[in-house]
Amino acid sequence: MKRRQALLSLAAAPCLPVGAEEKSSPEYENPYEGVDWETWECVHSMSHQHQGTNISSLESFREMGYGHFAFSNYYPSAPTPLLPAFREKNPDVVWAPNAEQHSFLDTGLHFNSLGSRLATGYGKYLSAAERKTSPIEYRFENLIPFDDKRPWEGVYRIDLTLIAAEGKPEAILTVHGATACNREENFADDGPIEKRTIPVGKKTFYVRASGDAIDITLGYNPEEISISQLRLMQGTNRPWREMFRAALDGEERDGKTVGGLLHPDGGGITLNHPTGKLEAYAEMLDFDTRVLGIEVWNQLTSGFGSDRGFYASMKNPPGHFYQLWDQILATGRRCWGFFVKDHNTYGRGRNVLLTPPLADLSPEKREAALLRAYRNGAFFGSVASIATSDSGETTTPYDHSNFRFRQIRLKRDEKGKAIAVEAAVGENNPDRTPNVQIRFITEEGITHVVDAEQGEWKLPPSSPPQFIRVEACAYPDTHKNGKSLIAGTIRELAPAQIATLHDRQIERGPGFFGNSAELRTPLPIVDQIFSQPIRRLNA
Helix, strand or coil: CHHHHHHCCCCCCCCCCCCCCCCEEEEEECCCCCCCCCCCCCEEEEEEEEECCCHHHHHHHHCEEEEEEEECCCEEEECCCHHHHHHHHCCEEEEECCEECCCCCCCCEEEEEEEECCEEEEEEEECCEEEEEECEEECCCCCCCCCCCCHHHHHHHHHHEEEEECCCCEEEEEEEEEEEEEHHHEEEEEEEEEEEEEECEEEEEEEEEEECCCEEEEEECCCCCEHHHECCCCCCCCHHHHHHHHHHHHECCCCCCCCCCCCCCCCCCCCCCCCCHHHHHHHHHHHHHCCCEEEEEEEHHCCCCCCCCCCCHHCCCCCHHHHHHHHHHHHHCCCEEECCCEEECCCCCCEEEEEEECCCCHHHHHHHHHHHHHHHHHHHEECCCCCEEECCCCCCCCCCCCCCEEEEEEECCCCEEEEEEEEECCCCCCCCCCEEEEEEEEEEEEEEEEECCEEEECCCCCCCEEEEEEEEEEECECCCCCEECCCHHHHHHHHHHHHHCCEEEEECCCCCCCCCCHHCEEEECEEEECCCCECCCCC
């Protein structure tokens, strides 16, 4: 069985309407059809990015070259507005609501909703100082009492982590103002938490709030135990379908409509760090055309893969997300690919939006234009090299790159039949990354490679592909401290391998992953860009 046939058998592709006749030649949908490549702007954007809650963070992302801010924080999962002082100083920055939704009853998925006003959940952490003295006595306030009519709003999660240098000491937990509950059985009441023994390690309790506050008392021996985490959190506590609908269309709450998209023709849902199998995501993509696609690159989960780890500790970088993208596309579904840093502020992964000039537009119209680019797939992904100082420290603008597509065009004959895909790239750095390579990808894998700034691939008349993607990279003449890097070498590497090409490991300076254990990561030296798919509409 051919690879394409095997992939098609994994999940049923969307069917033509009953009675529709198959066209004599395949028709394709090109998300870049209306792009004016000569005049449209490239705006760097984020679809899944935490931070942005203070001036320092906002300025860091501006220094990185971002022009569209759509932070997706949680606990609570609510839009993160730009601070007035930053907005006043940077009037050209475009903002969009966004948040990361999680804790569903029927899936472990996390999703973001670009352009949605949906806000859910609660979150309160105890600081290190507040966790130091035993017993810890703390009141969590401004809670929603449990109500059978809307049970998800009154259920909270206590997260507790105890660390001991040796032995198996224990702590004693008492909770007033809430009872334990069984989240898996319709939040059934499991009774009080009174002087409960807690062993060393991580522990989670789901509780039903009986009022607007919960009091916690945690007794322990500070000479034996340290408390590294104590928090009260809340997610959606609802099925994913309900939350998708709330994010896209809004819902009634206390006589008011909450959630829903800010601009009906722009934005939508992204499926985050897709570690699962095709079938689960196919069902979600089929739920609504405004479920836009999956993350193909997520820095937190090792880039293209699903392992929670970092390149220095791996024999080979994983490629699950990247492979899953093509598996989904092979079923005939529309699925945009997203490229994000997630929690890793100084990592890699951006969406570069293509938009008509914005300068003369009002803030509302600029917001709508960029969210429309997301909806229509008029953007490409960037996984770039990391800028460093002469001493090897990572520095601004970190992963910013001007390397871009200059053209992605579906060529047709005089009868309108698609015959080829033409692609062009440019604006790579002539000093750092003077060499370029373009690849054309279908369900059969790499079908054509061009070591030039422009090239085309002719569609085979006898077996037109289900989809066509275009990838390109800009790379230096050497790697590994002077070892020659040539086109033939690049041709033999998968994108995950290209992403790890480097001259040295990071050993000092601000880490672009987050802590010192991860500074040993190879310092990337290649810029990669990834188009959205041109999709075949009829089988």
